[in-house]
Amino acid sequence: MQDILFDFISKYISLTEDEKNAIVSLDLFRSVKKGTTLLREGQKSQDCYFVLKGCIRKYYIIDGEEKTTAFYTEMDALTPHCVINKAPSEYFIGCVEDSILTVSNSDMEAEINGKFPKFEIMCRIMSEELLAKQQINFDEYKTSSPEQRYLNLIQNRPDLIQRVPQHQLASYLGIKPQSLSRLRARILEKKS
Template sequence: MKEKVVSYFSAIQTLSADEAKAIADSAVIKKYCKGDFLVREGQYASDTFFVLEGLVRQYNLIDGEEKTTAFFTENQWVLSLGTADVPSKYYWICEEDCYLLIGNDQKAQNIFDQFPRLESIARKIVENAFIDYQHTINTYLTDSPEQRYIRLLESKPDLIQRIPQYQLASYIGVKPESLSRIRKRMAKNR
């Protein structure tokens, strides 16, 4: 698993042998079981997670109903773009058994002190996560639920097979019955 971590960072920027070794040596990888929570609403999200294997879902509760806001799969970061001193408004739950790399600001700062160049890689990671979040928000503001479903089919076709229909419906902003109608309409138009 540590080789996957080093490969991921190497794909962003070529690493020296010492940098690669430091990343591998400092990598904390943990297995989580399906149904395990990484964070709950009201808790502080001080750790970040990198999905090596598995699927993590982000949701919040509105009037007792789960509203799915994100799915994180292999090679994606599960991180809060807020500050660590503000309680989370979300739940992060493992929807499959997961292997996750665990990081936090203190661990990152320790490795940056030793290898300052790695800080620019971390900045790129956070920038890319922010761009992904911004893109998701923009599609919710401009696209219809059917367009969001089509984008999901195009960008993450495997996700459709990995999550229950009610979570998929929540993610695109409709009830499960509406998602069924969207699917029927799309099948009819093929």
């Protein structure tokens, strides 16, 4: 399981055995049951997540309704906004499937960064990469309809459609579950 983490890191920097051991000794690995809420609105937290196995999601509750804005699966990293700006969180983070995560806080990161300055470099590259990806994603969302977004999802993240409940998917696409059902029926009709 640790290999997944090291595979991920090796995309950015190379690690010695010493460095790997230092990471393992931090004891970051956590098993989390489906349905667990990792972060609540209003809460202050220092925890950052990396998904080794499973799926977690970010969602807001607006007028009593859940609005899912992101899913994180294998090899995705999530730094909650409240960690960056040290303010109460605006959103929730919940566990969609039984998952294995690494959970790290600022202290741990400071420790690693102090010992191995390489890590700062990795973080910079990751945040630049993520920013670029995020911008393209945002543009794609803005320039397409719910139906196009659903078709894109089938292309780009087909696993999500299987592993995530329909009502969370609908919310992620910006529509109600009933509309997603209808939209799928419409697509099937067109094909035939």
